[in-house]
Amino acid sequence: MTIKATAVLSIVAIWAAIIPAVVIHHSAWWAFIFAGLATGAVGLSASRRLGLSRLLAIAGTWAGTAMAIAQTPSNTWVSVFAFLSTGAVVYSIMRRDALGAGLGIAVTWLVVGTVLVVNKEPDAAWISVFAFLTACSVANNHRRHARGLSAIVWWCVAGGIMVATGGWYWLSVFAFLLGSASLGLGGFSFPRRFEWDFFERDRDDGQFVR
Numbered sequence: 550m551t552i553k554a555t556a557v558l559s560i561v562a563i564w565a566a567i568i569p570a571v572v573i574h575h576s577a578w579w580a581f582i583f584a585g586l587a588t589g590a591v592g593l594s595a596s597r598r599l600g601l602s603r604l605l606a607i608a609g610t611w612a613g614t615a616m617a618i619a620q621t622p623s624n625t626w627v628s629v630f631a632f633l634s635t636g637a638v639v640y641s642i643m644r645r646d647a648l649g650a651g652l653g654i655a656v657t658w659l660v661v662g663t664v665l666v667v668n669k670e671p672d673a674a675w676i677s678v679f680a681f682l683t684a685c686s687v688a689n690n691h692r693r694h695a696r697g698l699s700a701i702v703w704w705c706v707a708g709g710i711m712v713a714t715g716g717w718y719w720l721s722v723f724a725f726l727l728g729s730a731s732l733g734l735g736g737f738s739f740p741r742r743f744e745w746d747f748f749e750r751d752r753d754d755g756q757f758v759r
Contacts (some may be wrong), residue, residue, distance in 0.1 A: 552596065553596065555598060555600055555603065555662075556594060556596075556597075559562035559603065559604050559608070559639075560588050560589045560592065560724075563587050563588055563591070563607065563635070564569065564584060566611035567581065567584045567615055567628070569615065569619070571618070573619050574622040576622045577618050583629055583632040590640075594640070599647055600644070600645020602646060602647040602650055603638050603639060603645070605652055605654075606643075606655055607653050609652075609655020610631050610654065610684065611631055612659060613657075613658030613680070614658065614662065615653075615662070617661065617662050617666065620665055621671055623673055626759045630677045630678055633681050634654070634658070634680065634681045634685075638654060638684060641688035641689045643688045647696025649698050650687050650688060650690070650694065650696065654684045654687050654688065656700070657680050657687075657704045660708035662706070664708050664711045667735070668712065676711075676718050676721035679724065679725040681739070682725050682729075686700075699727070699730075703727045703728040707724035714735070
């Protein structure tokens with residue numbers, strides 16, 4: 550059995566992000582617990598190639614988490630969802646070369662970290678819940694890039710508004726929903742033809758006539 554480099558680098562990324570944050574705020578020490586759990590999730594798959602996409606997603610997830618914790622130890626519980634997001638990414642169907650998806654997850658979490666740092670409102674840390682849900686959606690989608698790029702667009706828009714207004718955190722819900730639907734970036738297919746269906750009727754067996 551061999552240990553894959555992307556797994557090792559993923560673990561390094563987790564600890565390289567979280568250690569400085571805990572050094573700044575010693576009371577956030579329990580973030581190490583969830584960093585350890587995330588390390589275990591990666592370590593169990595250390596013998597398979599995680600790929601650059603997962604490495605990018607994990608690095609961005611913990612970088613955003615570290616930003617939030619460095620701002621105030623009240624944000625430490627964000628590490629819970631960072632761990633869950635890491636597990637969702639590691640054991641997802643994401644292709645190893647789906648860099649668009651990995652970047653989408655990374656940017657989502659970096660937006661969360663930026664909003665919490667700039668607005669300095671610990672009560673807003675709940676937006677990390679929707680960052681986790683976005684990571685689950687993006688990582689488990691067969692579209693290699695569209696959903697990730699959609700997540701980038703909608704989370705950046707939502708994050709920009711949150712920073713500008715100093716609130717409106719409920720936009721994170723819509724960023725998750727719109728990003729998951731890939732609206733605007735590959736999630737909508739234009740109809741190929743127009744069909745006159747005014748006089749069609751349902752079949753007797755309960756199936757619809759197309």
